[in-house]
Amino acid sequence: MRRRQHIRRGLLAAVLVAAVAFAAPSSSAADDDYEWYPGLPDAPPGFASWGASSMGGISYAKRAKQWFRAPDGMSTWLANVFSGDPVAVGDGSLTRSYGANGVAYIVSPDGAPANYGYMAPMTVRSVGFGLMPVEATVQVSQRRENGLPIPLQSKLTGTDHYAESPWAPGKPGEKFKQVAQETVVDDAFNIQILTVRVDGVDLGLTGECRTQTPAPFRLVGPGYTIDDPGQPPHDPxxxxxxxxxxxxxxxxxxxxHPLWGGELSGTMTIPPFTGCTTQAGDDLSALMTLSVSGPDNPVSARIGWICTKETGADRGGPLAPGMSAPKLTQAWKAEGSPVEGCYGTKKFAYPDRADD
Known part of the structure; x- marks a missing residue:
């Protein structure tokens, strides 16, 4: 009997990496007075623009050879935008650098330990050895400091290209190209396994099963070029x-792009596990580590368009506690604003199974 239980426990490799879809930061307009939203740290100096976006993702557990798709969630973010001075490039055109720094927080679902920083618990199902059903509840969260979430951070940079103004030499006229650089997000998430069932049998975890350290990830949004972003006469x-x-x-x-969303892709490393004890006193931490932990687990995140309220008392404030799913935010958006961020992201298609 014990041997059969250990075999079943060894099937847990399929249950973790499903929870790696995450929020990415963005930018727009704001107010520092948001004490009515407890659970967020003070805004960094110079950051004055709040907004929100939906998020969804897909990931691959290498050891389990299994893809998982995460449900949509919501992030709320704060940003500052900057631009440089025009620079002549010697061919009758000018360039101007631009960018935005962003900090983002996951909006926790009702019942989470805190208002911000926690993704909704996900039930991940797989079939071990082609016949043994394995089901786990996994929760991913942002790192925390002094009881508050540490924000996810990103920096968008690019260059606008202009023809020289025919009326003001040395000044930009019509914009004819916009070049965005790669956006990189380097951070780490806490990963906790709340429950595990193997062939319908609850292994009875005590709730303290987690990675010894946060799981590091690196996601990259592609660079791209937009030709002719302006049309004469130059008109914002x-x-x-x-x-x-x-x-x-x-x-x-x-x-x-922080306002129009897009995708970021990369990998996550799952560290060793600790605290994976059962109510019967078995410590499964080493087994979980052997079954699940390892580097280079592919992750992709899809971010929706900006979803923000532009009127009323909450103008410019963060997304309120409990608004953890796109359907909960639809009445919150401003009339006439882009709706994609409020209605979720386009779902990832499951890739063909690899031959590894």
Whole structure:
């Protein structure tokens, strides 16, 4: 009997990496007075723009040879935007650098240990050896400091290219190209296994099963170029419409932008486990480590369009506690604002199974 239990426990490799979809930061307009949303740290100096976006993801557990797709969640973020001075490049054109720094927080579901920083617990199902059903409840969360979530951070940078103004030499005129660099997010998540069932039998974990250290990941949003982002005569309203349509009609896997979303892809390392004891006193930590832990587990995250409220008393504030799913935010968005962020992201298709 004990041997059979250990075999079943060894099937847990399929249950973890499903929870690696995460929120990425973005940017827009804000107010520092948000004490009515307990659980968020003070805004960093210079950050003044709040917004929100939906998020979804897919990941691959290498040892289990299994893909998992995570449900949509919500992040709320704070950003600051910056731009450089025009620089002549010697061919009658000018360039201007631009960028945005972002800090993001996952909006926790009701019942989570805190208002922000926790993804919804996910039930992950797989079949061990092709016949043994394995089911686990996994929760992923942001690292914390002094009881508050440590924000996910990113930096978007790029260059706008302009023709020289015919009326003001040395000044930018019509914009003819926008070049965005890669966006990189380096961080780590806490991973906790709440429950495990093997062939319908609850192994009785005590609730303290987690990685010894947060699981590090590195995600990259691709760089890209938009030609002719402005139309003569140079008009910011025309530029905005052009860019909105460009992002709306292009494959989100080919770009990442804080306002228009996109994708970030990379890998996560699952550290060794600790605290994986059962109510019967068995310590499964070493077995969990052998079954699950390891580097280079592929992860992709898809971020929705900005979803923000622009009117009323909450103008510019963070997404309120409990708004952890896109369907809960639909009444919160401003009339006429982009709705993709409030209605979730396009689901990832499961890739073909690898031959490894």
């Amino acid at each position: 309203a025309v530029d905005k419409d052009y860019l909105t349509e460009w992002y709306r009609t292009h494959d989100p896997s080919t770009y990442f």
